[in-house]
Amino acid sequence: MGHRCCTKQKVKRGLWSPEEDDKLLKHITEHGHGSWSSVPKLAGLQRCGKSCRLRWINYLRPDLKKGSFTAEEEQIIIDVHRILGNRWAQIAKHLPGRTDNEVKNFWNSCIKKKLLSQGLDPKTHNLLSLRQRASNKAACKHSSSSQSQQSAFTVFNVSSQARDANNTVMMNAPAVAFPNDQTMAVQIPSSEPQNPNASYAQNLNESTIYPYGSSLDTTFVSSSPPSSVHQLPGLGNMLYENPCIWDATAIFETFGEPRVEGLQPPQQQQQQQDKEKICETAEDKIDVDASLESDSFDLGLLESTLMSAAMYRDLSSMDDFGWNF
DNA sequence: AATTCCATCAACCGCCTGCCC
């Protein structure tokens, strides 16, 4: 069953031929699309208006960016998705030249697997619960009995290390796995130093979005929340029900570019190339525990998860994020 | 070399929303 606009006439379906593309491109270039429902007739195409619109938006539009996603684009997708969820059209607006369809496909075929391989829930961006990790693990045909005896909180020492201005690794910080539907609180410093290198952050509304690339105290606190502690939507209520878990200070620099732990600047060019192989290697990393414990843990993703907490600051709603820039 | 499996991506489907009458 087609769309209403397609029921009135015979319409062709399936892949577009070069001839059809030419007709549509020529018509829209000369006349604009106007009402999409009238485009097929005016352009001499046996397609429905929706199909023409989709073809134009996803393929023929002259401002489309061709080629694979860059590491920076990937990071933007992850960060915005964490806030907005599967609102692909909104996410795509942050990526000039990319379409919602493209972003959606990239997410489903690549990023989703990468997050899972890092032990992160693609929906919530939280670290997966032990149960989820276990089921994920089972699905991957790996098993380990040691996990079942862990406490409610699992602290992974992933050698998460902040970097100096040259991205040199400087410090260690633990990462905490929060069981599902739990709360994480993040203490935001009152001053918010700007980092001129955070190009993406500069595009954001910096009065409402905590800028990427700024120094950030990420402090997981105990029972009584100080005024500057912000509860994160969708993360539950466990924090205040538990005594102090840990307190760590992390300093993040130049957040825009995902990094691989321990890489020095000269190696980052290779890292960039390696990034393109992520999809190929994702399956190799599907063993969640192995990846969490291994040296190849993607610090960029972890930082991203923590940094996102700060991005909630002063947002009255998810929609604010989507509409403010 | 043939077959099967899997990942990717273009396109479709159906729902929702806003506009117009």
Added chain:
DNA sequence: CGGGCAGGCGGTTGATGGAAT
């Protein structure tokens, strides 16, 4: 106000090509 229509969106499907067996 309510119905019809068109556009927009997210979920899903199916074709395709490459990798694995």
